[in-house]
Amino acid sequence: MCVRKIVIALALLIPSMAWAQFQGNERPAEDSTLVLSLDDAIKIALSENTSVKVADMEIQRLQYARKGTYASLFPQVNGSGSYQRTIKKQVMYMGGGDDGESGGSSMFDGILAPIEWYLSQLIAQAPQPIQPYVPEPTPESDNSGGIAVGRLNTWSAGISASMPLVNAQLWENISISADQVELAVEKARESRLGTVTSVKQAYYAVLLAKEAFEVYKQVYENAVENFRQTEMKYNVQKASELDLTRAKSNVAAAVPNVYNAESSIMLALWQLKAVMGLELEREIDVTGSLEDYAQTMFRDMNEGENADLDRNTSLRQLDMQAEQLAKTVRMQQYAYLPSLNLSFAYSFNAMTDNFKFSEYRWTPYSYVGLSLSIPIFSGGQRHYAIKQTRVQADELALQRQNTERQLRIGIHQSLQTMDTAMRTYDAAKDAVGTAQKAYDIAAKSYQLGKSTLTDLSNTELTLTQTKLQAVQAVYNFVVAKAGLEQTLGYDFTEE
Numbered sequence: 001m002c003v004r005k006i007v008i009a010l011a012l013l014i015p016s017m018a019w020a021q022f023q024g025n026e027r028p029a030e031d032s033t034l035v036l037s038l039d040d041a042i043k044i045a046l047s048e049n050t051s052v053k054v055a056d057m058e059i060q061r062l063q064y065a066r067k068g069t070y071a072s073l074f075p076q077v078n079g080s081g082s083y084q085r086t087i088k089k090q091v092m093y094m095g096g097g098d099d100g101e102s103g104g105s106s107m108f109d110g111i112l113a114p115i116e117w118y119l120s121q122l123i124a125q126a127p128q129p130i131q132p133y134v135p136e137p138t139p140e141s142d143n144s145g146g147i148a149v150g151r152l153n154t155w156s157a158g159i160s161a162s163m164p165l166v167n168a169q170l171w172e173n174i175s176i177s178a179d180q181v182e183l184a185v186e187k188a189r190e191s192r193l194g195t196v197t198s199v200k201q202a203y204y205a206v207l208l209a210k211e212a213f214e215v216y217k218q219v220y221e222n223a224v225e226n227f228r229q230t231e232m233k234y235n236v237q238k239a240s241e242l243d244l245t246r247a248k249s250n251v252a253a254a255v256p257n258v259y260n261a262e263s264s265i266m267l268a269l270w271q272l273k274a275v276m277g278l279e280l281e282r283e284i285d286v287t288g289s290l291e292d293y294a295q296t297m298f299r300d301m302n303e304g305e306n307a308d309l310d311r312n313t314s315l316r317q318l319d320m321q322a323e324q325l326a327k328t329v330r331m332q333q334y335a336y337l338p339s340l341n342l343s344f345a346y347s348f349n350a351m352t353d354n355f356k357f358s359e360y361r362w363t364p365y366s367y368v369g370l371s372l373s374i375p376i377f378s379g380g381q382r383h384y385a386i387k388q389t390r391v392q393a394d395e396l397a398l399q400r401q402n403t404e405r406q407l408r409i410g411i412h413q414s415l416q417t418m419d420t421a422m423r424t425y426d427a428a429k430d431a432v433g434t435a436q437k438a439y440d441i442a443a444k445s446y447q448l449g450k451s452t453l454t455d456l457s458n459t460e461l462t463l464t465q466t467k468l469q470a471v472q473a474v475y476n477f478v479v480a481k482a483g484l485e486q487t488l489g490y491d492f493t494e495e
Contacts, residue, residue: 048277055188075163091146151351158347166340172331202272211471213261220254311489414484421477428470435463
């Protein structure tokens with residue numbers, strides 16, 4: 001009998017310790033726990049979430065790229081400087097020879113002269129052996145009659161500038177870069193929408209875990225109370241040992257559910273902190289309950305039925321990409337047009353045989369010019385580039401059509417889930433009231449000895465199931481609503 005009482009006491013003590021431990025883990029210190037509402041959690045996530053930060057940085061990067069594209073319209077100014085050391089000066093020949101031909105020997109004389117010599121020897125058919133050809137020195141071999149030009153050192157320094165005056169392809173490229181910034185802004189909006197949806201789902205998961213914990217905690221407390229009454233009846237021989245054992249088993253069976261519910265709350269809070277971008281060691285808690293959102297289900301359902309896709313971020317991005325491809329085609333077509341550039345240069349040159357810089361004579365040189373470039377033939381490169389871009393635009397149009405179809409299916413699925421959840425909640429809410437009344441009657445009857453512990457356990461099981469069905473229905477509704485809002489492109493600031 002003493003052993004049995006010790007076992008019973010431990011069965012009652014362990015769940016109580018678990019509940020006290022959870023309360024301690026949930027709020028270790030009143031001033032160190034960050035209690036958040038849904039709006040607070042979303043605001044923190046929009047400022048701390050990594051994906052949102054990366055998306056904002058991508059906008060900044062493309063804005064810099066756009067400014068760099070605008071720089072192509074301004075003059076490009078470059079400075080230059082050079083030094084050359086002459087190893088062999090050039091030789092220039094002037095005047096003419098005695099035969100009236102131009103002065104100086106041909107560059108092929110060294111090759112043709114021996115060939116002519118051997119041919120003349122063969123034609124003459126002289127009996128003596130053919131003598132080897134020995135080239136005679138020419139006056140040019142020692143620069144005789146030539147003038148060496150140039151200096152050993154050549155210095156130059158200057159500045160040059162150029163800018164486009166007429167370049168339609170460049171202008172269209174600047175317009176495309178502006179569209180890329182807008183596309184990045186829309187992608188950042190998509191990241192924020194996804195973050196808001198993730199925060200909502202994680203927040204609702206915490207509320208669901210808390211509701212489940214409350215249900216299982218109530219089940220445990222009822223099991224403890226039933227065991228106490230059964231033990232009292234057993235002590236006065238009004239309950240059998242089977243009833244006492246069954247009551248003790250009910251207490252032991254309720255303990256794992258309490259632990260699992262406690263673990264679910266912790267995991268849900270960790271997931272919420274991860275989505276928000278907070279440190280996992282930071283202690284947080286949430287306010288409210290799923291029952292608060294049940295009061296607005298009918299209104300939210302009516303708003304969802306009038307939904308459209310005008311603000312859907314996926315379709316907006318596809319439309320922007322289609323506009324960029326259309327401008328890309330125009331830019332490639334503009335490659336057939338002439339372009340006009342303005343150029344300017346100013347430089348100083350100096351040539352000398354020594355390094356006496358103070359005696360250098362610097363000669364200025366400058367010019368201003370216009371250059372016209374007219375595309376004539378490129379082997380079909382521009383033509384096929386245009387065709388390639390047009391095929392890409394057709395692919396994008398098909399992709400948009402399929403995306404819109406899938407989004408509309410998703411909207412109908414969300415609305416159907418919301419409708420089912422709303423109906424389930426109505427039915428479960430009525431069932432909870434009936435099950436609670438049945439349990440109260442069974443509990444009173446058991447106290448009076450007019451019903452068995454099995455009847456009481458059955459009514460308690462029904463009550464537990466209906467409570468869980470009610471909170472699960474609300475959770476399914478709000479999760480489906482969050483997904484629908486993301487599909488429709490509802491911004492948190494607009495809400």
